[in-house]
Amino acid sequence: MRKTGHFRVLEKWRDELYPVYGKDRELLFTVERAASPLLGIVSYGVHMTAYVRTEDGEIKIWIPRRAKTKQTYGGMLDNAVAGGISAGESAFESLVRECKEEASLEEGLVRSRAKACGTVTYFYIRDERAGGETRLLQPECQYVYDLELPEDVVPKPGDDEVEEFYLWSVEEVQAALARAEFKPNCALVMLDFFIRHGILTSENERDYIEINARVHRRLEFPTL
Amino acid sequence: MRKTGHFRVLEKWRDELYPVYGKDRELLFTVERAASPLLGIVSYGVHMTAYVRTEDGEIKIWIPRRAKTKQTYGGMLDNAVAGGISAGESAFESLVRECKEEASLEEGLVRSRAKACGTVTYFYIRDERAGGETRLLQPECQYVYDLELPEDVVPKPGDDEVEEFYLWSVEEVQAALARAEFKPNCALVMLDFFIRHGILTSENERDYIEINARVHRRLEFPTL
Numbered sequence: 001m002r003k004t005g006h007f008r009v010l011e012k013w014r015d016e017l018y019p020v021y022g023k024d025r026e027l028l029f030t031v032e033r034a035a036s037p038l039l040g041i042v043s044y045g046v047h048m049t050a051y052v053r054t055e056d057g058e059i060k061i062w063i064p065r066r067a068k069t070k071q072t073y074g075g076m077l078d079n080a081v082a083g084g085i086s087a088g089e090s091a092f093e094s095l096v097r098e099c100k101e102e103a104s105l106e107e108g109l110v111r112s113r114a115k116a117c118g119t120v121t122y123f124y125i126r127d128e129r130a131g132g133e134t135r136l137l138q139p140e141c142q143y144v145y146d147l148e149l150p151e152d153v154v155p156k157p158g159d160d161e162v163e164e165f166y167l168w169s170v171e172e173v174q175a176a177l178a179r180a181e182f183k184p185n186c187a188l189v190m191l192d193f194f195i196r197h198g199i200l201t202s203e204n205e206r207d208y209i210e211i212n213a214r215v216h217r218r219l220e221f222p223t224l
Numbered sequence: 225m226r227k228t229g230h231f232r233v234l235e236k237w238r239d240e241l242y243p244v245y246g247k248d249r250e251l252l253f254t255v256e257r258a259a260s261p262l263l264g265i266v267s268y269g270v271h272m273t274a275y276v277r278t279e280d281g282e283i284k285i286w287i288p289r290r291a292k293t294k295q296t297y298g299g300m301l302d303n304a305v306a307g308g309i310s311a312g313e314s315a316f317e318s319l320v321r322e323c324k325e326e327a328s329l330e331e332g333l334v335r336s337r338a339k340a341c342g343t344v345t346y347f348y349i350r351d352e353r354a355g356g357e358t359r360l361l362q363p364e365c366q367y368v369y370d371l372e373l374p375e376d377v378v379p380k381p382g383d384d385e386v387e388e389f390y391l392w393s394v395e396e397v398q399a400a401l402a403r404a405e406f407k408p409n410c411a412l413v414m415l416d417f418f419i420r421h422g423i424l425t426s427e428n429e430r431d432y433i434e435i436n437a438r439v440h441r442r443l444e445f446p447t448l
Contacts, residue, residue: 091425091426119437202448208343209443210447218437224426
């Protein structure tokens with residue numbers, strides 16, 4: 001299939017295997033990451049929000065901008081660390097690896113301070129920003145982590161996938177969300193963060209109940 | 225209907241009105257709280273977990289035991305503060321009121337420290353422990369709050385609905401959950417707390433993804 005050039009998503013071959021689980025959560029087979037959207041299988045990743053609490057208690061959030069040259073969602077805003085989980089890897093070990101690669105965060109810091117905070121589950125509707133075929137529906141589950149950083153630790157791009165990191169106030173992040181500058185699934189993770197931290201509440205967000213149910217969608221397929 | 229005695233749930237008349245919303249979230253009408261399970265309408269409440277972080281970072285949780293004389297779920301374990309939201313009341317104002325009534329927690333403390341952390345949404349299947357008719361299905365939405373208390377603040381029963389408060393380690397709470405000693409919806413709130421605080425993780429809980437989706441069920445009815 002890759003050689004025939006029929007599917008554009010296969011042009012971005014990753015040489016990375018994604019697991020496919022059966023109804024008893026047994027591993028059925030693995031599949032090349034780039035091909036997973038064609039098959040509609042559930043893919044798994046980790047997304048971490050890194051933030052700072054200033055002396056007066058204000059939360060500021062580290063937000064990276066994706067490199068403009070990145071094939072998918074180039075130039076859009078992202079979560080501090082995000083990546084897919086390969087076959088055989090646990091969520092937390094995947095996070096530790098991505099923290100090093102994407103934000104130059106040291107292993108010891110991540111192991112002692114990163115906190116698992118749940119999952120977001122949703123369907124991705126791939127559009128032109130994702131590259132390749134559009135309108136492919138991909139069910140995804142992201143394991144969500146928070147990392148409260150000391151003020152003197154500054155995330156730095158560890159590879160060429162991130163252009164730079166901003167340290168933004170909640171209001172700045174909200175304004176960027178409203179401008180649709182975030183990669184869509186990263187926007188979901190920000191909403192979940194705002195809900196868990198009492199920033200979005202039933203008093204200030206009309207769609208509070210519905211948002212919280214939708215970011216935790218029950219997927220109709222076998223999951224891990 | 226109350227006078228005919230046909231429905232046992234109506235024996236526990238509360239003189240408290242619950243709101244019923246339409247598809248544009250407009251208030252359609254209000255209904256006596258005791259009658260709401262008969263109509264299958266979505267009911268709304270607040271549930272708060274009060275906890276202490278000890279000097280070495282350990283979380284201990286304040287757990288009340290319901291009075292044995294309580295008509296519903298007597299003698300079972302509960303969340304620190306929990307109550308229904310009446311028509312016209314906001315979630316947070318309801319919380320402030322219940323904190324005073326149920327746990328003798330001062331208004332100033334609650335307003336400055338209680339943190340909105342999302343919702344749990346689910347169907348309640350009423351059984352004999354709920355009193356009245358069994359197998360009634362009631363869709364519910366609970367607004368979830370965390371309150372980290374200083375070690376010297378001790379919740380005290382403010383009415384005769386709570387027998388006593390325990391300050392339990394996470395392991396003690398987990399053991400009580402495993403013994404099914406919690407009122408069922410309070411057990412859900414504890415699971416959500418454990419997920420948000422990195423106590424339940426994908427590494428130690430096989431049903432992690434499914435639990436997190438199920439405690440945030442999308443209700444098939446109009447909600448607020």
